Amino acid sequence: MVMSQPQSSAVFSDRLAALRRELERRNLSGFVVPRADQHQGEYVPPSAQRLAWLTGFTGSAGSAVVLGGKAAIFVDGRYTLQVVSEVDTVLFTPQHLTEMPPHCWLADVLSKGDRLGFDPWLHTHDQIQTLTNTCERAGASLVPCPDNPLDAVWTDRPAAPATPIVDHPECFAGRSGEDKRSDIAAELSREHLDAAVLSAPESLAWLLNIRADDVAYTPLPLGFAIIRADSSVDxxxxxxxxxxxxxxxxxxxxRVTEPAGFEAALRLLGREAKRVRLDSTSAPFQVWETLRAAGAKVEAGADPCALPRACKNSVEMAGTRAAHHRDAIAMVRFLSWLEDATRRGTVDEMAAADALEGFRSRGEHFRGLSFPTISGAGPNGAIVHYHSTPKTNRPLAAGDLYLVDSGGQYLDGTTDITRTVLIGGPAPMEARRRFTLVLKGHIALARAVFPTGTTGSQLDVLARQALWSEGLDYDHGTGHGVGSFLSVHEGPQRISKLGNTVPLKAGMILSNEPGYYKPDDYGIRIENLVLVTQSPAPAGAERELMGFETLTLVPIDRALVDAELLDAGEREWLNAYHARVRGALMPRLDDAAERDWLERATAEL
Structure with a gap:
């Protein structure tokens, strides 16, 4: 649908027209506008929010392609509802990123002789290879633009962030930066590599035990680094x-060097004929081209920090458990408050999100939210990555399903939890049944035992099987990796239909979050974070086994559970989980009303 605010629509129409004039001036037929910055991160600073500036779309993933006579915006299943509420679809035709990715759309619309521009700092090597193949088949050419044409027309573009870089103490990190550098250098030596380029700020932060505030919700220092086989780092x-x-x-x-010196350092690696590792899924295309042009021997491979960063050490594991206990106290206080406040009819989505942040902010080591709280009542809960605004803000009415997905950043851990709760009652029969199907999938994954070497994609079906049996599904991954006072969405591990070759290893943290969404009616998601651990092997076992320890300790709304749909093992799991929650949190609650709420919320089915 067309955006409902004519003035806003006119603003984006003017911006699109300005970009087209700039493209014409540069003899370009079109231009690709990704949502990403040069680090391919989920959260980008205001200075890099080009897609939002051009289109109005504020989601965390997507891209647009602008041609002379048409333009399209590409989003995945999380944002199919959001995109039509934020973007003028007369200006940009929405496309499903999976069903019609940009290269497929371009294959249909490019003409022979067309010149399609792109910013080589904002795309990976793999992405550009795909676009190059598409252009060649159409008889068009793909043209790198060292100075981004969109930036030329974005006259009030904010300055790049440069917040202070601070130490992340070893009492939280668990290992010194020197130890980490030595380990990474040893891996490079084993692979006969001279250096690796780090383009992911999470890796820079982890390797050097540093943090900053260059982007919202994640304590990242935006920058590049080169680590060498002698363990030195630029x-x-x-x-x-x-x-x-x-x-x-x-x-x-x-050694600390101005960002302007990065390309010169890459050229030096080339002149020295160094063997350099780059991650083809995240390093900017410009880095690849600079190294190759200078003579470096570039080898594609995983970021050497990614896997050790994902496998938390004993200090980080203890820290995340402590952070989840504090986070659970905040959630219980919030849910107790919510029950009372909605009974009096005084709460809307934005007020609920603000209240939850207030409860979290009292916790020790709290440093802010880990992402914008998703606070959706009724039909808004069906928008997977919904963000309440004054325009969309709804009261939490009796009979609504209310979905709240939230998390905190603590010095000792990062949290992420989703609960779907019934406001008042009674629960609609269909919603209770589908909530219970989601719960069955959540329990199946939580109870999974699997051999060493298993990937998350091999486990994904466990979370979907109950929904599939009734012809239902959800259009997002089941689990993402989580950092330690770093990104709440962090690889390389994940649980998803999409193929993933990274085995789940002890110390990895993932989410367990199956869901179901009925457009214009309600949404359901149940999310806990889990820690991959070794599982005791039964007698006669021939393989080492792994399993999950559930970290999140917050009741699951019993009012939405149809107990008759649960088998004995599932009921036992839920009752045991609630007993564990009650035992862990009750001693830490002083308020009688909160203790009463927790007692009722964790009663046996």
Missing amino acids: VFVEPGRVPVSLRSQWGDEV
């Missing part, structure tokens, strides 16, 4: 951001 950030205390701690092993 970091490309503004030197003024790094305090003297950190420089003294690093010594000569970590």
Whole structure:
């Protein structure tokens, strides 16, 4: 549908027209506008929010293609409802990113001789290879634009962030940066590599035990780094951001250089004919081209920090357990408050989200939310990544299903939890049944035992099987990796229909979040974070087994559970989970009303 605010629509129409004029001036037939920045992160700073500036779309993934006579915006299943509420579809035709990705759409609309522009810092090598193949088949050409044409017309573009870089103490990190650098250098040596380029800020933060506030919700320092086989590191950030205390701690092993020196350092690697690893799924295309043009021997491979970052050490595991206990206290206080407040009819989506943040902010080591709270009542809950605004804000009315997906950043861990609760009652029969089907999938995954070497994609069916049996499904992954006071969505592990070759290893944290969404009616999601652990092997076992420890400790709404749909093992799991929640949290609650709420919420089925 067309955006309902004519003035806003006119603004985006003007911006699109300005970009087209700039493309014509540069003899370009079109231009690709990704949502990503040069680090391919989920959250990008205001200075890199080009897709939102051009189209109005505020989701965390997507892209647009602008041609002279038409334009399209591409989003995945999480955003099919959101995109039509935020974007003028007369200007940009929405496309499903999976069913009609940009390269397929371009194959239908490009003409011989067309020149399609792209910013080589905003795309990976793999993405550009796909676009190149599409252009070649159409007789068109793909043209790198070192200076982004959209930036030329974005006259009030914000400055790039440059927040102070701070130390993340070893008491939270569990290992020194020196130890981490030594381990990564040893891996490079084993692979006969001279260096690796790190383009993911999460890796930079993990490797050097540093944090910053360059993007919202994730304590990241935006920058690049080169780690060498001698364990030295070149970091490309503004030197003024790094305090003297950190420089003294690093010594000569970590050199801080202006970002403008990054390409010169890449060219030096080439002139020295170094063997350099790049992650083809995340490194900017420009980095590949600069290294190759200078003579470096570039080898595609995984970011060497990704897997060790994902496998939390014992200090990080203890920290995340402690953070989840504090987070659970905040959630219980919020849910107790919500029950009372909605009984009096005084709560809307935005007020509920604000209240929850207030409860979280009282927790020790709290440093902010880990993502914008999804607070959706009734039909808004069916929008997977919904964000309440004054325009869409709904009261939480009796009989509504209310979906709240939220999380916190703590110095010792990152949390993410979704609960779907019934406001008042009684629950509609269909909603109770489908909630219970989602719960059955959640329990099946939580109870999974699997041999070493199993990937998340091999387990995904467990979370969907109950829904599939009734012809239902959900259009998002079942589980994403989670960092330690880092990104709430962090690889390389995941649980999804999409293929993934990364085995689940002890110390990895993932979400377990099956769901169901009925457009214009309600949404359901049940999400806990889980820790991959070794599982005791029964007598006669021939393989080492793994399983999950559930970290999240918050009641699941019993009012939405149809107990007759649960088998004995599922009822036993839910009752045992609630007993564990009650035992862990009751001693930490002083308020009588909150204790009463927890007692009722965790009663046996």
